[in-house]
Amino acid sequence: MPETNKMICPDCGSEMNYHAEKIDYTAALTDPDAIDLDLGGVLEEVHTCPECGKTGTRKAR
Amino acid sequence: MTTSRPLFIPAILGTPRQGRMSEHVAHFLLGELTKRDGIETVLIDVRTLSFSITDAGEALKDAQFSATIMRADALVLVVPEYNHGYPGLLKHVLDTNLKEYIHKAVGICGVSAGGFGGARVIQNLLPVMRELGLVTIFWDGNFSSIQNLFDANGALLDQTYIKRIDKFIKELVWMAKVLRYGRENVPRE
Numbered sequence: 520m521p522e523t524n525k526m527i528c529p530d531c532g533s534e535m536n537y538h539a540e541k542i543d544y545t546a547a548l549t550d551p552d553a554i555d556l557d558l559g560g561v562l563e564e565v566h567t568c569p570e571c572g573k574t575g576t577r578k579a580r
Numbered sequence: 581m582t583t584s585r586p587l588f589i590p591a592i593l594g595t596p597r598q599g600r601m602s603e604h605v606a607h608f609l610l611g612e613l614t615k616r617d618g619i620e621t622v623l624i625d626v627r628t629l630s631f632s633i634t635d636a637g638e639a640l641k642d643a644q645f646s647a648t649i650m651r652a653d654a655l656v657l658v659v660p661e662y663n664h665g666y667p668g669l670l671k672h673v674l675d676t677n678l679k680e681y682i683h684k685a686v687g688i689c690g691v692s693a694g695g696f697g698g699a700r701v702i703q704n705l706l707p708v709m710r711e712l713g714l715v716t717i718f719w720d721g722n723f724s725s726i727q728n729l730f731d732a733n734g735a736l737l738d739q740t741y742i743k744r745i746d747k748f749i750k751e752l753v754w755m756a757k758v759l760r761y762g763r764e765n766v767p768r769e
Contacts, residue, residue: 536763536764536765536766536767537767537768538683538762538763538766538767538768539682539683539713539768540768541678541679541682541713545637563679565679565682565683567683567763567764568764569764569765571585572585572651572653572760572763572764573650574650574679574680574682574763575679576679
């Protein structure tokens with residue numbers, strides 16, 4: 520769970536809310552070491568800032 | 581819940597063709613969105629976006645387009661039906677982003693010369709919307725016999741569309757508010 524490691528909004532500095540995940544299958548071409556072998560691609564987390572609405576992503580850990 | 585920010589709902593005009601009648605629909609939608617309190621909007625015309633056609637997806641990014649989609653709470657797509665499908669350029673443009681769409685609402689206005697109001701292009705777009713992470717509303721805009729629906733200056737000739745689009749926008753706003761709340765406040769399990 521990402522609750523212990525909140526993503527910080529790069530625009531306003533607020534803690535962002537982690538609300539979605541998306542598998543990036545094409546990342547196998549650029550970052551093969553990051554692939555989750557069970558899922559077949561790189562899992563990306565999607566976070567949104569409750570203060571300014573900015574969306575950010577990062578690779579799941 | 582952050583309620584002070586107005587909802588930002590851009591309208592995307594999905595065809596670059598000369599003589600496009602969908603442009604009248606897009607301007608009509610823009611006017612209907614603009615006259616509501618608490619909504620900001622802007623027209624995104626795919627004709628004005630310049631993407632290479634020899635690359636695809638997120639390898640192509642227009643900074644302004646991506647920033648607009650990033651800021652959006654919902655989208656309105658105005659899409660003509662070409663041979664039962666959607667314009668290829670619209671798909672090319674939509675594919676340049678991904679994370680920017682996730683958990684945001686979308687309403688689709690189909691445009692056709694025939695009597696079905698772009699129903700088939702709307703149906704064909706639904707799986708695309710889903711894969712992009714957009715959440716479709718269950719009201720559509722169906723603009724049939726488009727050649728008879730606006731005068732040469734773009735004035736709407738059938739006033740029943742005002743009530744129909746009012747329903748469409750109200751559903752879109754409800755979904756946009758709920759999804760904004762979810763994006764900003766409801767954590768993934």
